[in-house]
Amino acid sequence: MDLTHRPRRRRTDGLRPLVRETSVEASDLVAPVFVDATIDERMPIESMPGQERVPISETIARVEEIRATGVEAIILFGIPGSKDPRGTRAWADDGVVQEATRRIEHETDMYVITDVCLCEYTDHGHCGVLEEGACERAEGNEEGETAADGDAMAPETGEPALTIDNDETLALLAKTARSHAEAGADMVAPSAMVDGQVGAIRDELDRVGLEHTAIMSYAAKYRSAFYGPFRDAADGAPAFGDRRHYQMDPANSREALGEVALDVEQGADVLMVKPALPYLDVVRDVRENFDLPVAAYNVSGEYAMLHAAAEKGWLSLEDVAHESLLSIERADADLIVTYFAESVADRL
Numbered sequence: 001m002d003l004t005h006r007p008r009r010r011r012t013d014g015l016r017p018l019v020r021e022t023s024v025e026a027s028d029l030v031a032p033v034f035v036d037a038t039i040d041e042r043m044p045i046e047s048m049p050g051q052e053r054v055p056i057s058e059t060i061a062r063v064e065e066i067r068a069t070g071v072e073a074i075i076l077f078g079i080p081g082s083k084d085p086r087g088t089r090a091w092a093d094d095g096v097v098q099e100a101t102r103r104i105e106h107e108t109d110m111y112v113i114t115d116v117c118l119c120e121y122t123d124h125g126h127c128g129v130l131e132e133g134a135c136e137r138a139e140g141n142e143e144g145e146t147a148a149d150g151d152a153m154a155p156e157t158g159e160p161a162l163t164i165d166n167d168e169t170l171a172l173l174a175k176t177a178r179s180h181a182e183a184g185a186d187m188v189a190p191s192a193m194v195d196g197q198v199g200a201i202r203d204e205l206d207r208v209g210l211e212h213t214a215i216m217s218y219a220a221k222y223r224s225a226f227y228g229p230f231r232d233a234a235d236g237a238p239a240f241g242d243r244r245h246y247q248m249d250p251a252n253s254r255e256a257l258g259e260v261a262l263d264v265e266q267g268a269d270v271l272m273v274k275p276a277l278p279y280l281d282v283v284r285d286v287r288e289n290f291d292l293p294v295a296a297y298n299v300s301g302e303y304a305m306l307h308a309a310a311e312k313g314w315l316s317l318e319d320v321a322h323e324s325l326l327s328i329e330r331a332d333a334d335l336i337v338t339y340f341a342e343s344v345a346d347r348l
Contacts, residue, residue, distance in 0.1 A: 022330045024322065026070030026345035030113065030295075030337040033066070034233050035059055036079040037096040047229035048300055049307045051339055053079065059100045063110050069345040073111040075189060075337055076100055077233075080121050086129055087121030091175040098183040105184030113216060114180040116173055116190040116201070127192035128169030169194050174204035181205055181213040189272065191218040193247050199266035216270035216295060217263040220256035220282055223247035226275045226301030233300065256282045257289055264290055270335070275299040277324060280331040287332040296328045298338035318347060 010019050036043065036053040042062075045051045054062045066074060078096035080089035089095050097114055104112050119127045169192065177188040178201075188205075190197045198217045205213050224247075248255060260271050271290060273283045274297035287294050302324065310317035321340040328336050338344075 022326060024325045024329055024336075024344060024348065026341075026348055027072055028329065028335050029071050029325075029341040029345055030073045030075050030335055031066045031071050031341035032077060032337060032339060033059075033062055033074045033100075034077050034079065035096050035100040037081040038079060045229070045233045047304055048233055048339060049304075049311075050343070051233065051303075053233070056096060056099055056103070059103050060107050063104050063108050066342055067108065067110055069342045070348070071341045071345045073113060073335075074104075075113040075115055076104075076185075077115050078120060083121055083123040085123060086172065087118035090118050090121040091172065091179045093179060095179065098179055101180060101183040101185050111186050112184065113187040113189050114185040116177045116180065116188050117192045118169070118172060118176070119192075126164055128164035128166070128194055129172065131163050131165050164192075164194070166195050170196055170200040173197050174200045177201040177213075177215075178204050178208060178210065181210045182208075185213065187214040187216050187270070189216040189218065191221060191272075191274075193218065193221050195262075196266070198263045198268045202267035214269040215267065216272055217268040218274055218297075219260040219263040219268065219271045220279070220286065221247055221272070221274045222250050222279065224250060224275050224278070224299070224301070226278065226299050229300035229304045250278070253282055253285060257285060260286055260290060264292060268292065270295050272297060272337075273333075275302060276328050276333070276336065276338075277302050280327060283328065283331040283333050293334040294332065295335045295337060296331070296333040298324065298328060298336055298340065300339065303339040318343070322347070 010016065034053045035056060037056060039053060039055045041055060042058055043053045045053065063074060076097050078100070080096050082089060092098070101112055101114060104110055117127050119125055124130060173190055173192060173194060177190065180188050188201065190201055198215055201215060205211060248259065263271060270293045271286055272295040273279055273286060276283065276296035276298045283294060283296050306315065306317060306320050306324065309315040322344055325336055325338060325340060325344055
């Protein structure tokens with residue numbers, strides 16, 4: 001037997017860390033923060049252990065807790081005081097994200113990314129303005145009728161799919177992004193999967209002299225079953241219907257490259273794949289085909305299921321959290337949005 005090559009030699013305690021190919025650093029991580037305009041004290045998120053909604057008054061304290069672990073960037077999600085069909089609080093000057101951003105930028109050195117979408121602000125919970133008659137069609141489906149215009153019920157959910165008015169929504173997303181940038185956001189992150197959203201936002205920001213505000217596009221955002229806890233956290237679940245007509249089909253990977261290419265052409269600075277763990281092949285494909293930084297969102301369902309298994313005693317939470325993030329780094333993501341940011345960074 002020829003044992004000239006013994007890979008185990010590289011696994012000794014002294015050599016193992018020297019030849020390690022991939023590592024997770026605190027500076028690679030982005031921590032989500034939920035700011036809620038309807039509460040006066042912190043509120044735990046039941047489906048996401050260790051996560052909470054914070055009132056505007058607690059924003060700085062929350063950010064300082066994150067910063068103390070070595071994490072240097074956050075992404076803000078807002079829960080407004082009121083909602084309406086068009087989500088007008090999304091771009092209000094005194095909106096929850098705008099006010100939180102001003103405070104953070106004024107009092108901390110945290111890098112602030114803001115989520116740009118309307119689902120948390122519309123009373124129907126969809127990511128933009130609904131097409132005319134969509135509510136009526138949804139109500140008909142809920143009563144067991146056939147969907148209008150041949151739009152069959154979703155076989156996996158039994159819910160009717162609803163389509164938002166793409167072009168009308170673009171203007172509202174651009175207004176929202178501008179309001180965030182004017183409040184001091186370092187980067188805006190459009191997540192509605194509306195065609196042309198990056199271009200509309202880039203044009204608006206440049207038009208008003210905010211050309212230095214970066215855009216991280218949710219370039220390949222899938223209609224995933226892993227989003228459930230987030231909808232609880234951000235109060236953004238659809239009141240009816242589902243999002244399969246504007247978020248990507250989980251079965252498609254080649255389509256993702258087309259979506260990403262469009263965002264690159266429109267001026268995106270960072271490209272997001274969401275979710276992360278079930279789509280590491282897509283993360284790798286985006287890295288190999290585009291030169292821009294690649295982000296991956298380690299979403300709420302990925303976080304919650306590891307917590308659930310750890311609570312049963314089946315897994316070590318610290319170990320699987322770190323291993324999960326390591327796998328995303330190994331797929332060649334440059335940055336990771338994750339609810340494990342604080343705990344992993346603190347351990348590092």
